[in-house]
Structures are given as structure tokens and as C-alpha cells.
Amino acid sequence: MSDSSIAVAVIGATGIAGQQFLSALSKHPMFHVTALVASSRSAGKTYEEALCNDDGQLCWYGDDSFTDFADMIVVDAKTYVPDVSLVFSCVDGAVAMEIESRYARHVPVISTTSAFRYEDDTPLLIPNVNLSHAALLKRQQETRGFKGFVVPQPNCTTLGLAITLAPLHEQFKISHVTMTSMQAVSGAGRTPGVSSLDILDNIIPYIVNEEQKIETELKKILGISKGTTIQDASFFVSCACYRVPVIDGHTESVFVEFEQDVSEKNIREALTSAGTMTQDCPSSPMEWITVFDDPYRPQVRLDRERGNGLTTSVGRLRQDGSARRWKYTLVSHNTKAGAARGAILLAEWLYQEGWLSV
Amino acid sequence: MSDSSIAVAVIGATGIAGQQFLSALSKHPMFHVTALVASSRSAGKTYEEALCNDDGQLCWYGDDSFTDFADMIVVDAKTYVPDVSLVFSCVDGAVAMEIESRYARHVPVISTTSAFRYEDDTPLLIPNVNLSHAALLKRQQETRGFKGFVVPQPNCTTLGLAITLAPLHEQFKISHVTMTSMQAVSGAGRTPGVSSLDILDNIIPYIVNEEQKIETELKKILGISKGTTIQDASFFVSCACYRVPVIDGHTESVFVEFEQDVSEKNIREALTSAGTMTQDCPSSPMEWITVFDDPYRPQVRLDRERGNGLTTSVGRLRQDGSARRWKYTLVSHNTKAGAARGAILLAEWLYQEGWLSV
Amino acid sequence: MSDSSIAVAVIGATGIAGQQFLSALSKHPMFHVTALVASSRSAGKTYEEALCNDDGQLCWYGDDSFTDFADMIVVDAKTYVPDVSLVFSCVDGAVAMEIESRYARHVPVISTTSAFRYEDDTPLLIPNVNLSHAALLKRQQETRGFKGFVVPQPNCTTLGLAITLAPLHEQFKISHVTMTSMQAVSGAGRTPGVSSLDILDNIIPYIVNEEQKIETELKKILGISKGTTIQDASFFVSCACYRVPVIDGHTESVFVEFEQDVSEKNIREALTSAGTMTQDCPSSPMEWITVFDDPYRPQVRLDRERGNGLTTSVGRLRQDGSARRWKYTLVSHNTKAGAARGAILLAEWLYQEGWLSV
């Protein structure tokens, strides 16, 4: 790969997710940001001006890379920026589908939004998990007249679950999954996000639509690619999602039943040997899945940053009554693996696999 | 019931659980505390002296009722205090079985310790749940030569689970339970308890022995009494226990499968109509189980104090794929229902049912 | 006082502060709520309807008293409700001055808003502290053509500081005050309030305008009433205000210098003997100021609820280099003493002192 060969735009560049994209793309060996795209409220301003609130306070939550972007002029999301070869989108809300489609007519779009997630012609791709699903993009291109395509990331809570279950399902066939999540407040964003009045010394037992999203997405991701369709996985999956007073990182309590008896050794091997496909990608973590022996790990504060936030940590793997049933805990970084950094690794991987040269 | 007719001793009176017993027994209409029992380190001192640490700081964590007990002389747990008709025990550790047995030779002992929990001849009694198991006490008395008996409370995490599953199992027969708990730090006590360095912005995925305790206790509590034995319930139960940054109150994410289809209406009725047996007890909460419609409830900080900490709160009751499977969340106060206040209600109920007049 | 003799309106009845007024006024021996006033968005609805958000969720954060008010019809704040003899106002923002003036033309208004706080003709009254300032209300009435008046409460952070300094200043003359506050998140309200993302494991060193408010208000409250003017206290006061991850209750670290040497005994007596003026008021706490000997107290979670949230707790009183300088810590409940409950006690006290019979 030649240095900085691919010019990218970030859509939704002024939000927190956009800022995380910029932090992660600063000095990236493959991608260089040539366009910052945001709403008309920010358009025409420098990026620094666009990030200042009414009190003149700079609302930048990233690292020192800000200076790389401070003087770039923000482009209106209503227009189209030519001269980019790839788009990262984290634009909010109802306009996402329209904007992402506009760009996908020309170039690939990797998105952290949910706009395309549940479309029949759109795969939910995760590195190392379901490359075969990319074939579905051909159908998306034909149906919608795209030269590029839109690949959405799954929900941040689905991600760690899918990453850990994928190698298990592939080898041992899952029949039943029960999962309770303990989700960080950063998953709800900042404005308004979760009020501190609601979460200090507390747990909130409900996150709107979250459980259905995970159940739907997981069965799609672990489904079987048949030409240009994906047949959902047939196992039963049930989730319960809770918000907890943790800043970053989701913890998931997973109970899984297989169609057959499985040994602990085989499960461990399946988990720890996953991740080979991305090992040459620049953002690839040293370990794709870390499996702990120490029963007190993973702990979300201690382990969320593993592999620069891209490693999924697993622990407390233990048999559950019989060799067909197992339980474990996992920790996954919702705003790193589950958003910008995860999307960038996905782009690196798609590039490696030949999907970005449209 | 005549006022203050029953003289009680509190064993382990200087610890936090002991202090909670005293707060709850102050001005109690049925019980009056005539003896405070603790280790030889405290024996012979006034209760106030015994609670002062080396810095002269009074380590009392209860309410204003302290003055009721400040001047009582603490009795050595190695001796026996006659002239009490009932004992509440929350003594720590390995000595519990010996001390509780010494008192049970003469009078009933209600205990929050685990010393007797897993003994074959000992029931785990919960008000409104399993009165028939009290018959097992006859066997305990015969086997051990007790005139009184020892009734241990279940683990604080078992309690809310058993209270909510009992009316469901009775009516609909449970086949499978999966539960993930999010447990308050107060469950681990104070010294050393959970270090703040370990739990701020964090979740700990392991509590030693907790899962096995719950699984064992639940099957015993919901088992069938056959003369002087209890046959464990035959359903499958699997738990995963987590420590979370919450001060008081355990939250549990419950998935339950029945042997038959059940309607939401029937489940709700079963839950909300439970609790009638204790309704005349002085400590009885207005509602034994509260079922919320608001999907954002129960929240542990908002709901743990319901019914003076004795109400179990249930919410998010929802079907899980089919009418045989349901899921819900519950909140239960671990140091009120799950310790002193729960033990006192148990004593009131046993008195009402004729079990305290030994 | 005859039961329920005074009909009151609550303006801003749908917000959190309004709900706290209603909880505190339910079954109040002197006041009964006859009108709930809110914005036109809520007007014409029942109170229950007005509190439901778009998801149908009831946004009531108070206690069981909700049923007392659920069926009352909310009145538009743009109109005037006759037939009330007293108004409690916690209406937000720019409209407060206009609405409070409209009511003050007829009846007394006790307000938790800042609209009138810094007006020359308006006293900041605190029970037990500065009754003589009420004379200023005559000037307010004349200047503005009010038959009633508006008495605003001070800022919640000023309150505990003024309550503890008032008896000291009266007896020993203060020359210099330095105060650092550690303020609860509930002081910032709920929407948007303090984002949990900003405050977990964190401290925010800035609260807009807070320091100036406290400095201005304190000198006014402890100023000298001269006929119908108040001459600000002449001591120097400097504050630094921080937001901390605490739900309710402000902690203040106070350094005070007197014009003369003062003994610890005299300071303690001054503090503990304060509060006699309100002792016959229905809401009066048993202790107006509690002074702790235990150096680990007051702690905000343990002590904020003292006296039903109306007691100010003081501790760590210690000499600071010489007998002219002292330092201490205080805890005050920002949404109880500092809002609804404090305003109600103020009204009870004004009634007792003859100020409500306009």
C-alpha cells in the first residue's frame, strides 16, 4: 500500500463520533482526510470555528490531532464532495440514508449509522467474521444504481457478541444465546445523553430498541450467504440491555447452548485463533480476542483499551450444567471497536480484500 | 400480640448487619432486645465503647436509635445468655455454626449467616414462599438435640429471585432459569469490602461462590417438602454474578422458561397477588411484589427502598420468543430484605404461624 | 393556625422543582394547593397528562403524593389565577419576572428563581437569618405597585454558607471568607443537566456565574437593614465552585477570618443556638445547624437528609493558625433546603411573623 493513497471524507465530522474518526485518521498510513462534511450550521466555517459553542468553548473531545484539521473548511452535507475515494459516515438521524446514498452512487461508504443496517440488500460486515456477506454488495449496487456501496457497522453492543460467537458458531453450531448487557453511558452520546442524575448509584433497565437491534443484527451477521442473499442464522437469541455507571466499554454476560457437546479446550482455541484475516491491517490489534484465566477479568475499566480498543476480551468461560452449555463474560469498547476505530479497521480490511477499488 | 413480649438477643451486634438489626428492632412492637452479643474483643464494654475504633471514632452506620443501645454491656459470644426467647444471628465466619448451635439448643435462632444454609436438615425459609418447609425443623431438632432451631436466610441475591419465581413455579412450573445479577457493593461489607479503586467506572465479573450458592439455594427453596425432607426443584438454573458501582440494592436480569405457555396477564396476577401470608405482620410492606408498566423501572436507586426495603420490584416483563419464555428485571434491597429487616419479618411470620413458641 | 387555611398556587408545577413543591405541600398543615400553573404546552391538560412525555412515560420524580394532584387541570402561566392567597414560583427563565410580578400585584410570591434576587428593592430572606430585611418589601410594594410581594430564595450554594455565617457574623464580625464548593449534579437540573459522560470519575471546575452569585448574595443577606435599604456586609468573600459526582447535597469548604479572636466554644454555641425563630413552624427541623465532633462528618450522602433536608451540617471546625481564623466544612441539601422545602419553611416563618396576611 502506498502512503496516504486514499482520499477520504468524514460526514458528520463535528460530532463526537466524527471527532473520533479524525483522531484515528490523523497520520493514518492508508487514508488521508481531504473533506470534513457537516450540517449547514457548520458549513463554510473552519473546523475550529465549527466546534466552538456559543460560549466560545472548543467542544473537541479527541487528542492532540486537532491541529491537523483545525483550519479545514467544513463542507455542507447537502452538497457532494468529489475527489474522495472513500467516505466514513457518522451523520445523525433521518438524513443519513439520503446523504449516504448520494455518496454511494460514486464511492464506498463505511457507516456507523443504522440507516442501512436492516436493508435486505445490505450486509453488516465485521472484520474476520463474515467476508462472504460482501457479495451482497453487488445486489445493493444493482438495485440502487450505486458505483460505490454502503456498509454499515452493527450496533456497538452487537459487535463484541458477534465477534465472540462467530468462531463458535462456525465450528460448533449454536442453538440458543441469552445475553445481558451492562452498557456504558458513552453509548448514549453527549447531548442529551444519559443525565448524571439518572445514572449515579443506579442502573437503568431499558435502552430503547436496543434488544431488538442486537437480536436482529446477530442473526444476520452469523447468517449464511447464499449468492446475493443472506439467510439469517436459525438459533434463538434473547437479550436484556442495561445502562450502568461506566464511562466507556460494554460488558456482556453471555449464555450459549450448542447443538453438540463442546470441550473448553476447543472453545478457547476457536476464540484465540480468530482474527487472522486482519493481521496485516495497520489498525489490527495484537490479539483479536483475548481469553482470560483470571476469573476477575475482563473488567471494563482495565480491559476496554486493549488493542487500542479493538480487542474483544473474554473471561469466566465455564461449563453450564453440561458440555452443550457454556457461559462467559466479554468486554468490548463501544466507541472504539464499536464506532470510528472499528469502521477504519473494516475499511482497511475491505481494501485488503479488494473491495475498495471501485 | 402483647407489646414487647419477646426478649431477643442479637449475636454479632457490633458489625454492620448487627447494627441494622438494632435499628430495625428499636421500638419494635413484638421484640425487645435484651442482649447484645459479640466477640471477646468487645465483651464487657458498653455498646458505645465497643463501636469506637482506635481513633475514637464511633463506627455506627445506623439511624438515631443508637441511644437505645449505647449503654448496654456487650456479652461474650463464647458464653450463653439465658432469658432470651429468640436470637437473631449475624455473626461472621467459622464460629457461626458453633455459636448458633449453642443457642438453638434452647431457643429459635434466625440467622443471616450461611452456616446452616446447605445442611440437609435445615430449611431456607422465606416469608410467603415456603412455609411447608418448616416441617424440616422437626428433623433438625431431633438430629441435633435442639429445643429451638436455626433458620438461616438465603443469600441476598437468591432472595428476590426466589420471591418472584415462587408464585410462577407454583402455578406454571418452571423448566429453565437464566439470571445475571448486578450487585451492590454493600453486599461485600465494609472491611475490606470492595475497594473504591476497583469499582469506580468499572464492573467486576466475579463474586466468589455466589453463583453456586444461588443455584443451590433456589432449587432448595422452590423444592417440594416431603415429610421431613425437601426434594430440590428439578428445573435448570444458571447464574452469572457481577459487582457494579451501586451502593445498595441488587438488580437481576431474569430469563425464565415454563413447561407450558403462560399469558402475561396470568404472570402479572401471580406476582401481584403474592404476599398475603405476611400482611398482618408488623414489618410487612404494603406490596410484597410491585410490577411496573414503565419500561424504565425498576431502577435500583429509585426503587430499592420500596416497602421499607422489603418490597421486591419487577419490571420489563415481556415475552421472549414464545409464550413459554418470559424475561423480566427485578430489584431487591440486599441489606434490608436480604439481611436484618428480612430476618425480622421472617421471625414475625414464624411467630404468627406458631413456630416461635418453643 | 387553622388547618389548610391558605390556598396556594404553584407556578412551574410540571418541572422537577415544581414536583418537589407538590410533594412537600401534600398534606401540609397550613397550605393547600388549589392551582397548578405551567406553560401553555401543559395548560388545559390534567397534571398527569402534562407529566407524560412523548413515549407515554410519566415523568414524576416525587413520592406517593402524586395522586393528590393527578387530576387537577393545569392553568396557563399567561393567565392569572384568583382565589389564591400565596404563590410558590419555580418557573424557569426569562418569563419569571413578568409572571411573578403579575401575581405579586395581588398576593405574596415565594420564589426559587433568580429573577428578583439582585433587585435593589428585594430582600433575600432566609429563616432565622435576616428577618429585619423584610422591611425592604414595603419599598418593593410601593415602587412596583404590589399588594403582595416577591421574596426570592438565594442560590442553593449561598444558603448553607449564609446560614452558618449569619450567627458568627452577628456575634464576632467577619472580615474575610474563602469558600470552595463541591456541588451535586442535581443542582444543574435534569434537561440537559450534567451529562454523565462529563462527571463520572471527574470534577468540573466551573459553574457559570455561580461564584459571583454567591459573593453578591452573601453580602446582601448578611448586610444591615437601614429603613428600606440594605447595606451590604463589608467583609471580603471569595468562592470557587466545582461540580462533583454526587447526586444531591452541596459540600462547602469554608475558611473564615474574624475581626477579633474567637474561641471554639463561642463559635459552637453561636452555631448550635441558631434556629430558634422557626422552632414552631411545621417544617422546622429538630436542629437548624448540627455541629459534628467526628472529623469524618458531615458526609454529604450520610447527612444531606438530616432534618428532612433542612438541617445544615457543620464539621471539622478547627482553628486556622490563630484564634481569628477558623475553618470548617458544611453540607446542605441543594434541592430540599435550597429549593422547595426551604421555600415552604420560609413561607411558614413569614406567616408566623405576620408577613403573609396581606
Add this chain to the structure above:
Amino acid sequence: MSDSSIAVAVIGATGIAGQQFLSALSKHPMFHVTALVASSRSAGKTYEEALCNDDGQLCWYGDDSFTDFADMIVVDAKTYVPDVSLVFSCVDGAVAMEIESRYARHVPVISTTSAFRYEDDTPLLIPNVNLSHAALLKRQQETRGFKGFVVPQPNCTTLGLAITLAPLHEQFKISHVTMTSMQAVSGAGRTPGVSSLDILDNIIPYIVNEEQKIETELKKILGISKGTTIQDASFFVSCACYRVPVIDGHTESVFVEFEQDVSEKNIREALTSAGTMTQDCPSSPMEWITVFDDPYRPQVRLDRERGNGLTTSVGRLRQDGSARRWKYTLVSHNTKAGAARGAILLAEWLYQEGWLSV
């Protein structure tokens, strides 16, 4: 400086502070660890064995550098390890003075303990602050017969205060300092440390001896070196120390009065131009003191890691009534600047200044 030229021992190597020393010394360009010293309980074991608790859990809280040390054999603190040229000590408790003296007879000891802090013949050295005080070490050597010496670090709360006040006192002469600290729980260590039950949703207004330590240390550090004595600074200093629910990093609210009027520009220049003496040290942060314009900064969670935990962050610098009085907030990392990393920078600086070649 030649690579790894200096062999160092770490005394107290198994505790948290010791682990932080090892993490920071791994791959250090000047120092290489040749001896791990700990209590007889650990002696003779490999470092890995010594860190395992009774449950077999590895109690290592540092980063990946553990493998560098895992196989080293721990040496008994009762013996003496020759062949080291420098010692870092963080040994606990009453034995510190004896052990540190034993090593100081031969080599320099840099210590994070308080054993020597208040000795008349011992300076409290801080990089960039008080090099002239090192002359006092000559007296320490003579008095005690040391070929080496012991240099203790100040208390972690003193450190940021002294670093920010030093350039101000040097240029403008301070007359009065008032400081309220909001201290992280990590300052109290892990066993027992601060119980989570005491600090969640709470503030503790007392830390034993902390205020006196800071007051004493600050006047010593900013005192004037006169030959082999130090004359304490003559300004008045008063502190109030609070424990808050923050994991790492102390926040301090500082009020300072000068003997003369000072401009904001001059204060800023004094602060931002400090730190030049260490700029060639390997651990030196890019900025010794960062001064923020944004009034919402510094925030402890966002800023504690600046300069790898060695930068002191200052914000909200503002005049306080007159140009003689100023106030500001600071954030300093208590377990980085205030412990191992700070001690290592101190060693680097002493080496540079010629003090380590004994």
C-alpha cells in the same frame, strides 16, 4: 548518558507503588532494574509467585512490562543488595527509615515514603523547583554517616501546589495561601484503601494528617536554602483536604495572595516558563505546567494523563478582588507525578545535576 548505565533496586517492589516503578523503569534509557526488594513474605520467590494471592490470582496492576520482571527472584528487605548504584524506595510503614538508611550508607535513595520528609537534615526536592536545597544532603551525609543519601518526595497533594506556587513565589513573593483539595481514591492505596461503600455518591471531609503534611512540606519546599539549613517560607498556608469519587488525580482549589500587585500576564508567564531545568531528562513532559484558557478545564479525568502524568494543569486563573489576590484550579496525577514517575524524573534530574555520582 550511556544506555542503561545505572543499576537500580526497587524496595517495596510488590506493592502498587513498586509495580508503578517497574512499569516506568521498563526499557528506561538510563536505569535498569537489577534487584527487586520486598518483605520476607515474598523473598526467595520469583516476582510472579510473589504477586499471586491465595486464590492464585496475579495481583499486577501495571502494563505489559510485567514479563520483564516476572522471573526475577525477590530479595529480602532485611538484607542488603550490593551492586546497585541507586535505590527507589516505596516500602511501607515503620521499617522505611531503617531500610532506607541501610541503603543510603552506600548509595542514593529516592523515596516516595514519608520516613525522612520531616527530618531537619533532609530536603524535599522537586525537579525545577528547589535544586539549591540539595546542599542540605551534605549535612545529612555527615550527620548520619551516609555515602549516599535519602531524598524523599513530598506528599502527592503538596506536589502540584508546590510546582505551581514555586515560580510565583520566586517572582512575586506569596503572603497567604488557602487550598482545598479534592483527592482521588488511589491516593489511599488498595488495602484497605477507601471502601466503595464510603465514597460512591459521597465526599469525605477528612484525610488523617494530610493538611498538616501539606502545610509543613510547602513551607519547607519554598523555603530559602542557607548553607546546610533551610529556612521555611514565611507565608501563611491553610489547607482543607477532601476525598472524592475520582479514581486518579487530585484537583486543588487555590487562593493566593502576594505581597504586591501582580498582572495576569506575569502570572501566566511565570507558570508557563517553568520547567526548563528538566527539559533534557528522558521522562520530561513536553509542558511542565499547562495553563488553560477554557474555564471548564482542567478536568481531572481529561487532564491527569498530560505529559504522561507529569504535567501539572492549571486553569481558571482569575483575579480575586484586587491585583494582589488570585485564584486558580490545578490538576496533578497523584500516582504518577506524585509517586513513581515523579521519583524517576527526580532521579534523572539529580543525575543531570551531578548528584547521583556518589
